[in-house]
Amino acid sequence: MPPLKDKPALQAPKRNQPLFTPGTAAKQALVVFVLGGPGAGKGTQCANIVRDYGFQHLSAGDLLRAEQDREGSEFGDMIKSYIKEGQIVPMEVTVQLLENAMTGAIEKDESRKFLIDGFPRKMDQAVAFEEKVVKSRFTLFFDLAEEDMRKRLLKRGETSGRSDDNEESITKRFRTFVEMSMPVVEWFKKDGRVVKVDARKSPEEVYEGVKAAFEKEGIEMKGK
Ligand SMILES: Nc1ncnc2c1ncn2[C@@H]1O[C@H](COP(=O)(O)OP(=O)(O)OP(=O)(O)O)[C@@H](O)[C@H]1O
Numbered sequence: 001m002p003p004l005k006d007k008p009a010l011q012a013p014k015r016n017q018p019l020f021t022p023g024t025a026a027k028q029a030l031v032v033f034v035l036g037g038p039g040a041g042k043g044t045q046c047a048n049i050v051r052d053y054g055f056q057h058l059s060a061g062d063l064l065r066a067e068q069d070r071e072g073s074e075f076g077d078m079i080k081s082y083i084k085e086g087q088i089v090p091m092e093v094t095v096q097l098l099e100n101a102m103t104g105a106i107e108k109d110e111s112r113k114f115l116i117d118g119f120p121r122k123m124d125q126a127v128a129f130e131e132k133v134v135k136s137r138f139t140l141f142f143d144l145a146e147e148d149m150r151k152r153l154l155k156r157g158e159t160s161g162r163s164d165d166n167e168e169s170i171t172k173r174f175r176t177f178v179e180m181s182m183p184v185v186e187w188f189k190k191d192g193r194v195v196k197v198d199a200r201k202s203p204e205e206v207y208e209g210v211k212a213a214f215e216k217e218g219i220e221m222k223g224k
């Protein structure tokens with residue numbers, strides 16, 4: 001758990017008690033989920049959106065890695081193993097991390113607009129977050145073939161130091177994506193809340209698609 005000054009560290013739930021107790025602050029947020037397969041370019045495009053649209057970027061994977069490395073975390077070893085195996089960490093942990101980060105940002109008055117990157121990756125997360133935290137406005141979905149994603153991830157793995165940027169973990173992450181995460185995208189799509197962006201081209205060209213998606217959703221750039 002990030003050391004938020006007003007928040008206690010993440011603790012194990014008591015029997016029959018939910019892990020997260022959403023406050024009201026996060027309910028005021030505008031949330032855009034950012035999904036796409038591993039290595040599709042989510043983080044790269046989120047940086048552009050933060051710069052031009054004034055959103056806060058919350059990567060569920062980054063929050064989990066920070067919790068994994070936090071001294072004294074009771075979830076560190078569990079998170080490490082789930083990430084290497086390309087599995088989805090139990091949703092209570094991830095939802096709590098996201099909610100804490102959102103509440104912290106809102107309380108510091110940083111922004112109420114959040115890009116939640118790499119989440120929800122499983123139906124239980126989607127349902128829990130939208131019921132207990134806030135309903136997302138829409139999902140930005142980066143579409144890219146597995147072979148392209150594999151190439152990008154292996155290249156990134158030359159320098160990233162990520163435990164899951166290797167052939168074996170990548171194959172597992174792809175399987176999890178197809179089996180667990182695509183049903184979430186399909187579910188939002190049925191609700192008319194997915195905007196697909198072609199992620200095959202250069203980062204600059206992909207960003208043109210992102211801007212078109214934001215325009216379609218009525219979200220304006222900063223200072224407009
Ligand atoms: N349009 C693009 N063309 C080529 N390479 C790209 C493009 N977008 C991103 N990359 C590169 O591909 C790699 C993966 O990108 P990024 O980290 O943004 O993906 P991601 O979807 O966040 O991945 P993950 O799911 O693993 O978090 C990075 O090395 C990045 O520099």
Ligand SMILES: O=c1ccn([C@@H]2O[C@H](COP(=O)(O)O)[C@@H](O)[C@H]2O)c(=O)[nH]1
Pocket residue numbers: 038059060061062064082083084085086087088089090094117118119120121125164173
């Ligand atoms: O909601 C989530 C998001 C991520 N994970 C785990 O983290 C890794 C890495 O995520 P990136 O988005 O690629 O940084 C992912 O493969 C999962 O193991 C998760 O469990 N739940």
Ligand SMILES: [Mg+2]
Pocket residue numbers: 042043059061118
């Ligand atoms: Mg990423």
